[in-house]
Amino acid sequence: MPEKRTPIIIGCDHAAYDLKEKVKLFLIEIGIDVEDVGCHNEGSVDYPDFGIKVASMVSAGKFERGILMCGTGIGMSMVANKFPHVRAALCTDLFSSIMSKRHNNSNILVLGARVIGDILAVEIVKAWLETPFEGGRHQRRLDKFDRIDTAITD
Ligand code: RB5
Numbered sequence: 001m002p003e004k005r006t007p008i009i010i011g012c013d014h015a016a017y018d019l020k021e022k023v024k025l026f027l028i029e030i031g032i033d034v035e036d037v038g039c040h041n042e043g044s045v046d047y048p049d050f051g052i053k054v055a056s057m058v059s060a061g062k063f064e065r066g067i068l069m070c071g072t073g074i075g076m077s078m079v080a081n082k083f084p085h086v087r088a089a090l091c092t093d094l095f096s097s098i099m100s101k102r103h104n105n106s107n108i109l110v111l112g113a114r115v116i117g118d119i120l121a122v123e124i125v126k127a128w129l130e131t132p133f134e135g136g137r138h139q140r141r142l143d144k145f146d147r148i149d150t151a152i153t154d
Helices: 014-029 047-059 075-080 094-102 118-130 137-143 147-153
Strands: 008-014 033-035 065-070 088-090 106-111
Touching: 008 014, 014 033, 014 065, 014 075, 014 106, 014 118, 047 065, 047 075, 047 088, 047 106, 065 075, 075 088, 075 106, 094 118, 106 118, 137 147
Parallel strands: 008 033, 008 065, 065 106, 088 106
Antiparallel strands: none
16 A cells, blocks of 8 residues: 555656556555646657656645656656656666665656556556655765755856
8 A cells, every 4th residue: 555645646648648547547546636737648749748747746846746657758757857856767667666765765756658568567656656765874865966956056
């Protein structure tokens, strides 16, 4: 069971529309409120539009966590990690998903619908939801992320 039930904002492009629907269903089934920013069908769209919608909300603290999906997951993770306070983790296996929470406290999980199957994707989501952040020395390391934003804006 997930350690908490805070709402999740999700988004995808056309390549991951099917997977997004499955992930959404899973989240709803386990009692998590889902904000789905699209896309809402398989028509071709540009992944940055949806990555920006999700990552900007997480960056602004409007949502604590999000899930992004595209064909490889690469484009979505590139877009998401441009936003301050976003720690987006592209995961293709359970170990990475678990460690992205334990050590990196990832706040956006990214999935590649053309890379992994639906069943593995949902297992990755489940592991991500269930795994807590370890804090301690890992928090110290994450604190250093803030210096990147400061360095860029100085
Ligand atoms: C769309 O064809 C594809 O480029 C996109 O889903 C994603 O894989 C980009 O990184």
